[in-house]
Amino acid sequence: MNRDAKDMIMEGEHLQTQKVADVSDAASPDAATSDTPASLLDELIEAARVKRDEDAYSVTRHGIQAFITHLATPKRPIETVSQTTVDDMIAEIDRKLCQQVDAILHHPDFQQLESTWRSLKFLVERTDFRENIKIQFLDVAKTTLLDDFDDSPDITKSSLYQKVYTAEYGQFGGQPIGAIVANYTFGPGAQDVKLLQFVASTSAMAHTPFIAAAEPAFFGIDSFGKLPNVKDLSSLFEGPQFTKWNAFRESEDARYVGLTLPRFLLRLPYGANTTPVKRFNYDERVDGGDTDFLWGNAAFAFATRLTASFADYRWCANVIGPKGGGTVADLPLYAYEAMGEIQNKIPTDVLISERREFELAEQGFIALTMRKHSDNAAFFSANSTQKPKFFGISKEGKDAELNYRLGTQLPYIFVVNRLAHYIKVIQRENIGTWKERGDLEQELNQWIRQYVADMDNPTEGVRSRRPLRQAEIFVSDVEGEPGWYRVDMKVRPHFKYMGASFTLSLVGKLEKR
Numbered sequence: 044m045n046r047d048a049k050d051m052i053m054e055g056e057h058l059q060t061q062k063v064a065d066v067s068d069a070a071s072p073d074a075a076t077s078d079t080p081a082s083l084l085d086e087l088i089e090a091a092r093v094k095r096d097e098d099a100y101s102v103t104r105h106g107i108q109a110f111i112t113h114l115a116t117p118k119r120p121i122e123t124v125s126q127t128t129v130d131d132m133i134a135e136i137d138r139k140l141c142q143q144v145d146a147i148l149h150h151p152d153f154q155q156l157e158s159t160w161r162s163l164k165f166l167v168e169r170t171d172f173r174e175n176i177k178i179q180f181l182d183v184a185k186t187t188l189l190d191d192f193d194d195s196p197d198i199t200k201s202s203l204y205q206k207v208y209t210a211e212y213g214q215f216g217g218q219p220i221g222a223i224v225a226n227y228t229f230g231p232g233a234q235d236v237k238l239l240q241f242v243a244s245t246s247a248m249a250h251t252p253f254i255a256a257a258e259p260a261f262f263g264i265d266s267f268g269k270l271p272n273v274k275d276l277s278s279l280f281e282g283p284q285f286t287k288w289n290a291f292r293e294s295e296d297a298r299y300v301g302l303t304l305p306r307f308l309l310r311l312p313y314g315a316n317t318t319p320v321k322r323f324n325y326d327e328r329v330d331g332g333d334t335d336f337l338w339g340n341a342a343f344a345f346a347t348r349l350t351a352s353f354a355d356y357r358w359c360a361n362v363i364g365p366k367g368g369g370t371v372a373d374l375p376l377y378a379y380e381a382m383g384e385i386q387n388k389i390p391t392d393v394l395i396s397e398r399r400e401f402e403l404a405e406q407g408f409i410a411l412t413m414r415k416h417s418d419n420a421a422f423f424s425a426n427s428t429q430k431p432k433f434f435g436i437s438k439e440g441k442d443a444e445l446n447y448r449l450g451t452q453l454p455y456i457f458v459v460n461r462l463a464h465y466i467k468v469i470q471r472e473n474i475g476t477w478k479e480r481g482d483l484e485q486e487l488n489q490w491i492r493q494y495v496a497d498m499d500n501p502t503e504g505v506r507s508r509r510p511l512r513q514a515e516i517f518v519s520d521v522e523g524e525p526g527w528y529r530v531d532m533k534v535r536p537h538f539k540y541m542g543a544s545f546t547l548s549l550v551g552k553l554e555k556r
Contacts, residue, residue: 084108137324145328149335159226161309162339166224169347174354177218181206185227189234192241203242208249212464215471219464221359221457223253224346229302230260236287239300239428243291246299250460252427252453254342257302257408267305267392268333276402289430292407297429298451303345303409305392306338307420311375329377336377338392341411344371345422349457356507359457360536362425369422371411376418389413391420400424409453425453455536458510462491462532466516480528484518487530491516496537506537 084107093103113132114124147153163180170176188203195201199208211217223246229235246253259266262273273279280289291297311317312327312335329335348362348369355361361368374390391413395403400423403410407428413420431448434440449455469490473483496509513535521527 084111140323141325144325148327149331154337158309158337158339161337162226162343165309165339166343166346170350171354176350176353185238189238192238198241198244201245204245207245207251212249212467220249220251222346222349223251224342225253225255226340226342227255228258229255230258231285231288233287236291240291243296243300247296250463252299252301252456252460254301254303254345256340256342257304266333270393271399276406280406292428292430298427298456300428301409301425301453302407302428303341303411305341305411307341307344307411308375308390309337309339311377344411345409347371348422358461358507358510360454360510361507362454363422365421370419371421372419374418374420390418427451427453427456458536459534462534466530480518480520483528484516487516487518501537510536512537
């Protein structure tokens with residue numbers, strides 16, 4: 044390129060820039076003063092019939108100024124201002140806003156925050172608070188909770204113990220807590236298992252099961268979508284990385300911990316046909332895979348089954364099975380086009396088969412199973428993390444194994460825990476009455492009989508409100524401890540396991556005075 048050509052280009056650019064500057068100067072808020080003629084901007088504002096003393100004046104002025112500046116953009120073709128031009132500009136603004144909002148909503152930190160509040164909202168909206176149900180929430184990080192346990196000389200000195208046991212279960216007039224639902228995920232690592240041991244001990248003392256969620260790392264994967272690719276779960280958990288986890292499962296307190304999976308969808312992506320946004324035309328882009336969707340902790344889905352069962356029957360036993368109280372209904376379904384057809388994205392991380400659900404239950408997990416071609420899922424089992432024990436192949440050994448296995452099931456643990464809460468209250472009310480052992484035993488048995496229906500085939504309503512087929516409480520003196528009674532409670536629920544009845548037992552202490 045020669046020198047004359049370069050000079051011509053530079054001169055043209057200077058003239059174009061000068062033109063834009065003139066228009067921008069005219070649009071500047073300081074361009075029109077009392078000593079100068081009215082600017083183009085003032086004329087347009089006057090045409091819009093907006094007065095200076097009105098609240099909308101500043102917004103209108105800046106909007107028209109930005110509009111003029113955009114029209115005077117270099118290299119923009121000269122065109123007549125029309126409704127189409129304005130609509131195109133608004134669409135461009137919406138597009139940029141969508142990109143910015145997408146970046147915020149899909150950031151991991153914001154997703155975690157939104158998931159926490161929407162999960163709590165999910166539980167609150169599905170809880171009937173008219174049925175004597177209360178929900179309290181405590182804002183504490185998982186690492187903070189572990190640090191508190193580590194810093195406490197004893198579990199009874201920890202903050203969680205003070206909150207769950209001392210302030211309620213161990214307090215005159217306190218209201219024992221039915222369950223702890225934690226927005227935590229746990230893996231097989233040493234720190235996570237250590238925290239599980241702490242909370243399990245606390246829950247056992249307060250008779251309050253602890254419900255949280257399992258991480259994909261438990262199964263050697265980075266997302267639950269890969270769970271069907273795991274061939275053999277039982278052999279997987281025999282690996283050395285699960286030594287701490289297996290040791291925890293064999294502890295007695297492990298029966299007070301439940302780990303749920305997988306995640307479930309909390310809301311549909313924003314869009315005109317899904318969840319419209321009134322302020323502007325926002326279509327949330329979710330083409331980045333599952334990471335762009337908002338997922339919730341399955342522990343909250345399980346908690347809705349607990350509150351629903353308590354609202355209907357005053358027990359938290361009816362929490363499993365599609366018709367037995369385990370259904371989580373009305374989950375969001377996202378419709379999208381794939382290969383020329385409209386398909387629905389299932390509202391769970393993965394579709395779990397019946398066989399895989401059984402395998403997960405055997406390993407101490409609670410799986411939320413999606414019903415195909417529907418908007419609902421269900422919990423088919425509610426095993427605690429405790430591992431059932433083997434007592435031999437004899438008839439007595441099989442019976443003992445059956446009772447022990449059923450003692451690891453959360454629905455039955457909730458029944459026994461509720462009874463333990465009541466016995467604690469009754470014991471406290473009787474302190475100082477100088478009742479003899481026989482009198483206290485008679486009173487406790489009279490109380491528990493209101494929850495017993497000794498019938499072969501009771502109706503569903505009777506079975507739900509009187510969940511016990513048989514119940515008996517024994518009170519005895521504690522040798523060497525004159526201030527205490529030993530209480531042995533044995534109950535037989537109406538439920539059967541593989542066609543066989545079973546008995547649950549709970550042993551505790553009562554103060555004489």
